[in-house]
Amino acid sequence: MVMNAGYGRSLTIGVDVGGTKVAAGVVTPGGRVLARVRTQTPERSKSPEVVEDTIVSVVSELRRRYPVRAVGVGAAGFVDERRSRVLFAPHLSWREEPLRDALAVRLGLPVVVENDANASAWAEVRAGAGRGVDDVVVVNLGTGIGGAIVSDGVLRRGRYGLAGEFGHMTVVPGGHRCECGNRGCWEQYASGNALTREARELVAAESPVAEALRQEVGGDPTLITGPLVSDLARKGDRACRELMEEAGTWLGVGLANLAAAFDPELFVIGGGVSEAGGLLLDPARRAFEKGLTGRGYRPEARVEAAALGNEAGLIGAADLAREALPRGRRRRHRRRLGRVGR
Structure with a gap:
């Protein structure tokens, strides 16, 4: 049964595909999510076909x-630059995958593929x-670390x-192996995966300081997750x-490097790990200030938590799909998203 036909042709669907989940939502031009569907990325296989089937199912x-x-x-x-192919996905099996065209054929709708962080x-x-x-x-900050630049x-x-x-910037030459194939990538020190790995190693080493964490998982380090560490x-x-x-400190180190390269007015920190709030962002701000090039003699970018939570990816993807429609096929809507909720 089709609902809310009063929105006419202004609605689009945004899909956020991560290393562990696929989330989708129907989004208005004002950024309001009318309906949501979320499912786990099938553990039995993360092949292109299985992930594609999952996307088609939720849409x-x-x-x-x-x-x-x-x-x-x-x-x-x-x-790729045409927003059609996924060239490489460290946490999935996409390699030169023509995702846009494959989904467009199966769905019978225009499709735009964008990097999730963008x-x-x-x-x-x-x-x-x-x-x-x-x-x-x-x-x-999620399973890994994604980023985007708005200038x-x-x-x-x-x-x-x-x-x-x-x-995938190298911050520790010769450091931890990354899924991308290199060693010492930033996401091996400041992501959800990094947080989980360090906690598991602490429990496996039978450190007395990790007693509460050990009891929480019944002594089985494989049951430790990033959200569990954040909650405790x-x-x-x-x-x-x-x-x-420690993860926050590594985050701040990376931000200082990014400030040297891009000199933004604002860093926005999003993703599941960022939901820890000040526990993560306070040490990140301290490390950022300490590592900033020319500190004390230059304006410092603000470091703030994201506002849209886990829905930012699907809201952005939906709006980018709307923006990509030929002008003759679009209904009039504001070029800039207004207050969320319309």
Whole structure:
């Protein structure tokens, strides 16, 4: 049954595909999410076919309830400059995957594929923590680290569409092996995966400081997750707070490097790990200030938490899909997203 036909042809669907989940929503031109569907990325296989089937399934479920004009997919990987192919995804099996065309054929709708961090950044700049700021760097902390650059109010994708892959900057030469194939990438020290790895190693080493964490998982380190560490840290567990502070410090180190390269007015920190709030951002701000080039003699960018939460990726992807529609096929709507909720 199709609902809310009063929105006419202004609705689009945004899909956020991460290393562990696929989330989709029907989004209005004002950034309001009318309906949501979320499912886990199938553990039995993360092959292109299985992930594609999952995307089609969640989009089809939403289309049964709402009339939509286009679909935007935020993909956790390298997306080409034409926003059609996923060149490489560290946490999925996409390699030169023609995702846009494959989905367009199966769905019968225009499809835009965008890097997930770009999609989240677009939403935050248009309707979230970066609203009204023209020079913003967004860093998303999830399974890995994604990033995006908005300069002079324009989303900068780079010549080949690969700008913003900050998570794969080398910060520790010869350090931890990364899924991308290199060693010492930033996301191996400041992401959800890094937080989980460090907590598991602490429990496996039978450290007495990790007793609460060990009891929480019944002595099985494989049951430790990033959200569990964050939750225990919020409850005051000393070991988990130290782990969070360490991740935050590494976050600040990376931000200082990004400030030297891009000189933004604002850093917006999003993604699931950022929900730890001050436990993560306070040490990040301290490390950022300590590592900033020319500190004391230059303006410092603000470091703020994202405002749109887990829905930023799908809101941004949906709006980018709407923006990509030929002008003759679009209904009139504001070029800039207004207050979320319309």
